[in-house]
Every structure is written in structure tokens, then in C-alpha cells.
């Protein structure tokens with residue numbers, strides 16, 4: 201006999217938590233029919249019960265005491281939507297230890313403590329679901345865990361931060377960085393600390409999660425070198441457009457000779473690239489698998505409703521598993537694979553610098569690049585200030601090792617004729 205109802209304890213009722221409550225209550229009958237019994241939200245943990253919220257939460261449900269959820273034996277499913285690492289990590293671990301199933305959208309925790317929590321969930325025989333942690337409403341975690349189980353995934357290339365894609369799309373249209381960031385915050389896309397978004401940290405967490413699932417080997421956030429979007433200027437977008445490219449914050453990982461390469465960086469993409477037309481808050485993930493060739497997932501990557509859609513789908517799956525008495529164990533049987541030092545990876549590069557407008561400048565720069573075995577693919581030079589006799593130089597290189605490019609730019613920065621190295625970006629094919 202199915203239970204008459206299943207109780208849920210919610211940790212956090214901010215952007216995503218409120219969205220989740222809204223769907224659970226508005227779609228109550230549909231969800232009950234899909235699961236086999238109604239889902240009841242029994243308690244909601246917040247910091248400030250007096251704070252106005254987008255959904256009206258009965259005062260009797262609100263609590264500031266985590267033990268009211270974590271120690272209530274009548275609550276079998278805990279949904280963590282607080283964000284940050286602690287105390288969220290401690291609460292998730294406590295819930296799993298208490299034999300409760302957990303659903304979370306917390307990429308910081310899953311990326312940092314994933315393996316530890318996956319083992320704990322498997323040992324306790326409970327579910328740990330985290331679809332909302334990557335790609336908002338896009339079912340990419342489920343796709344990697346289940347849909348692509350027959351594949352060896354070889355590579356992932358993705359736009360997985362809605363806030364930065366929203367900002368870059370605005371900048372491409374000559375809009376101001378700070379205004380676009382403010383809008384993304386007002387729309388509920390940004391992390392509590394938006395530095396996580398604009399410095400590429402959030403995307404690095406998400407890439408660590410996707411790569412761990414894809415390559416069946418633990419990839420930690422520390423393994424994913426990340427670069428942010430804060431140095432980009434309107435002129436980078438103009439040069440990119442002139443050469444047939446767009447600029448996106450890319451999260452990419454791949455398996456090469458049994459090792460994993462992973463990084464997050466702003467990059468020039470040819471206008472014809474599948475990810476080039478992904479605009480605003482939308483995310484997209486390209487996955488190469490040996491059975492499917494290439495798969496692309498596309499959808500809203502942040503915001504209350506898309507993320508609530510992913511969270512509620514996880515809650516329903518966990519509730520159905522609970523009724524059937526089964527657990528969806530996380531596969532930890534893969535062979536550990538080393539993660540390559542990012543400095544050893546290769547790419548083409550775009551380099552923009554301010555130089556003195558005088559004879560021999562290009563030759564000096566070309567010599568340093570040549571000494572570092574970095575081959576120049578093209579050069580654009582624009583006169584920027586006639587009185588100061590300075591020029592702006594944009595150099596595109598052929599594929600070169602990151603370490604070599606950093607060393608060459610260090611040497612170029614010391615040339616008397618070079619006034620500033622303004623930006624360095626990877627260039628994808």
C-alpha cells in the first residue's frame with residue numbers, strides 16, 4: 201500500500217526555494233498522481249521568518265531550527281536550497297546519516313564534497329539527487345547518470361552560467377557590464393556572492409560535477425582552472441565580431457590519452473559554433489559520447505522556475521523510489537583518472553595589447569613569440585592615440601601550450617615598447 205502522504209523538509213526559501221514551494225503547491229494534484237500519493241511540505245528552514253517572500257508560507261511551517269527538519273522522523277525527504285558550503289554541507293550529511301533522502305541544487309557542496317556524500321548516501325541506502333545544481337531547468341545530470349550510461353563520454357563543451365551569459369549577451373549589444381550584472385541579480389540568476397558567477401567559480405563547480413559524472417572519476421573544483429569575465433571590454437567584442445567570432449564563458453573538459461583536461465575561461469567561438477547562438481540566461485551543454493556522437497542540451501540555466509522544475513522532478517523521483525522501496529545508487533565504480541595541469545593544455549589564443557607606434561615593435565613581439573615556439577596566425581593593428589603615438593595590437597596565435605603563452609606574455613610585458621597587455625582569451629574552433 202502506498203503511504204497516504206510523504207513529508208518534505210525544505211532548507212531555504214529564497215529564489216529557488218520559493219519557486220519550489222510554488223510548484224509543489226500549484227501542481228499538487230498532478231504531482232500526487234505522478235508519485236502515487238500527495239507530497240506535504242512539513243517544515244521550511246529560513247534565517248529570517250519575517251522576510252517577505254514571493255510565495256505566502258504559512259507561519260506555522262517556518263522555522264529557524266534545523267533540527268526541526270533533520271531530527272524529525274516523520275520527514276523522509278530533505279530538500280536543501282540554502283546555498284553556500286557550510287552549514288549546507290553539514291545539514292546534507294546529517295540528513296543522509298539520519299537515513300533521509302536528499303535533493304539539492306547546491307553545486308558548491310556537490311562539487312566540493314560530492315564523492316564523500318555519494319559514498320555516504322550509498323552506504324546508508326538513501327537517494328542523493330542534485331539535478332538543479334547544473335544548468336537550471338536542463339536535465340543534464342539525469343542525462344549523464346542515466347540517458348548516456350551506454351556511452352564513454354569523451355568531451356563536454358558548455359555554457360553553464362546564466363548570469364555571465366546574460367552579461368556577455370548585453371555587452372555584445374554595447375550595454376554596460378555593471379547594469380547587466382545588476383539586472384541578472386534582480387532576476388534572481390546570480391549567486392548570493394556574484395563574484396562566484398563573474399570569476400568563473402560557479403561554472404567551475406558545475407564543470408567539476410559534470411566531468412565527475414561523465415568520466416566516472418572524481419574531478420574536484422581545485423582541478424578546474426577558472427578565469428572570469430571581468431577583464432572583457434566592449435572593444436574585445438568588436439574585434440571578435442570583425443574576425444567572425446563571439447565571446448562566451450566556456451566550461452570545457454575532455455578525456456585525452458586517459459587523462460582529464462578541464463577549464464573555465466572566456467573564449468572566442470566562431471559564429472557558426474553550436475554554442476555561439478546561446479543568448480541571455482540560456483545555457484547549453486554539448487556532450488560527445490562514443491555511441492551518440494554529439495548531443496546538445498539547451499534551456500534556461502538559472503532562475504526560480506526552471507530550477508524549481510529540476511528540483512521538483514528530483515523530489516518526485518525520490519518519492520517514487522521511496523514508495524517502491526528502491527534506491528538509485530550513484531555509480532562510483534570508475535577507475536580514477538589524473539587531471540592534467542591546465543598549464544600543459546593547448547589552445548589558440550587572442551592577445552590584445554597597447555604598444556608604442558614606432559618601427560620594429562612588431563618584430564620584437566614576434567621574436568619573443570617565436571622563441572617560445574608560438575606561431576602567429578593573424579595580426580590587426582589600429583592606431584589609437586596619434587599624439588601619444590600608441591597603437592592597439594590584436595594577435596591571434598596558432599595552437600600553443602598555456603604555459604608557453606603565459607611565459608611569452610611575461611617577457612613581452614617587459615619590452616619597453618609594450619604599454620599594456622589588455623586581454624588574453626582562448627580561441628575555440
Ligand code: NDP
Nearest residue numbers: 212213214215216246247248281282283305306502503507
Ligand atoms: P537565496 O539566497 O535566494 O536563498 C537562500 C535561502 O536559504 C533563503 O531563504 C535563506 O533564508 C536560507 N538560508 C541561507 N542560509 C541559511 C542558514 N544558515 N540558516 C537558515 N536558512 C538559511 O539563494 P537561491 O535560492 O538563489 O539559491 C539556492 C541554491 O540553489 C544555491 O545553492 C544556488 O547555487 C542554487 N541555484 C540557484 C539558482 C538560481 O537561479 N538562483 C539556479 C540553480 C541553482 P532567508 O530567506 O531568511 O534569508
Ligand code: HSE
Nearest residue numbers: 361362363389391502
Ligand atoms: N548563478 C547561477 C547562474 C545560478 O547564473 O548560472 C544557476 O546555477
